[in-house]
Amino acid sequence: MTSTTNTPASELPRVHRFLCDFSRRQAGRTVDFPGAFAVLNDAYKHSRGNNHVLVDGAVDPEALLGYTEEALGHLPYRFAYVLDETVAAACRAPMERAGFRHATVLFMAHTGPVPEHGGAREVDFDELREPVAAAWPRFVPGLTPEETRDLVERRVARRRGADVVRFFAAHTPEGEVAAWADLYMDPATGMAQIEDLVTAEAHLGQGYAGKVLDTALREAADAGCSTTFLTAAAEDWPRHWYGRKGFTTIGSMALFERV
Incomplete structure (x- = not known):
């Protein structure tokens, strides 16, 4: 490290x-x-x-x-x-x-040591379509096919969001996508964001998310990004896992929603 x-x-x-x-x-x-x-x-x-x-x-x-x-x-x-x-x-x-x-x-923001590369690899969005679509009903039950399509395909627009946008995935020994995440980087300003870190339900608890996160952190550091951050719901468990992975809360924002 x-x-x-x-x-x-x-x-x-x-x-x-x-x-x-x-x-x-x-x-x-x-x-x-x-x-x-x-x-x-x-x-x-x-x-x-x-x-x-x-x-x-x-x-x-x-x-x-x-x-x-x-x-x-x-x-x-x-x-x-x-x-x-x-x-x-x-x-x-x-x-x-x-x-x-x-x-x-x-x-x-990540304030701990930068880990060694986790072994995940960069993938094209086409490889993520099926596992991402399969994962969404776990988080939002009752989604219609049209709603699922929008939540999956919106990754296409993310390509425009930053100077460098990369998708990473960890695979099972059989080659199945087990976990994935986005990495957005602006090396000129030293900023990077990790977003949508998800593990497929069949592979929860097997360390695949950690492999993807370590890979994204190492790739961001190697690209010259001195600040790598992510967002996490204040009331949900992942924030504690991120804390154990070297992330520190530096602030918050409010979300207001009405349906």
Whole structure:
């Protein structure tokens, strides 16, 4: 293993900028508001990740509801992220009065030693289509075929989100995809994000996710990225696993959703 520089909370503005840039770059179109913007993509209308409002500045808490209605009024859901914790706290009461559910998403940066390469390999998206489609009902029961299609195919748009976008997978000895993840990198700014780390249900608990994560961390470090981060739900178990893998929480953002 090699050492990595500690990533303090002062890195949070750089994480915010990376997320905002990624959101805009992968969008089909954007709509700007005071202190916020909406990203939209009609090709994946069932994907919240491709159709949402992102608050990246000082926004009037009472105005956020109007932004979500204006931008997402053609969709059956309303979805917004608020990056700044103080702004998020101010928005919470008016959004909940309007029927929105609130959740907290953690920003976790890797502050431990960079592991040796985990042995996962880069794959083309075509190799991931089937296992990704098979995994989604485990996380969101009752998905329609159209909804599943959007959640799977949206990875195509992610290719535009960063200067370098790579997909990695760990395979069983028989060659079956057992776990996978995305790696987004901007080597010029030293930033990298690991996203959608998933293990196929038949291979849970066998170490495949760790192989993929170690591979992504090593690849990011070798590309010159000094900050590698990911997001994790504050109320879900993976954040504890990431902590054991050398990740530290450096901040959070709020998620507001109404269906």
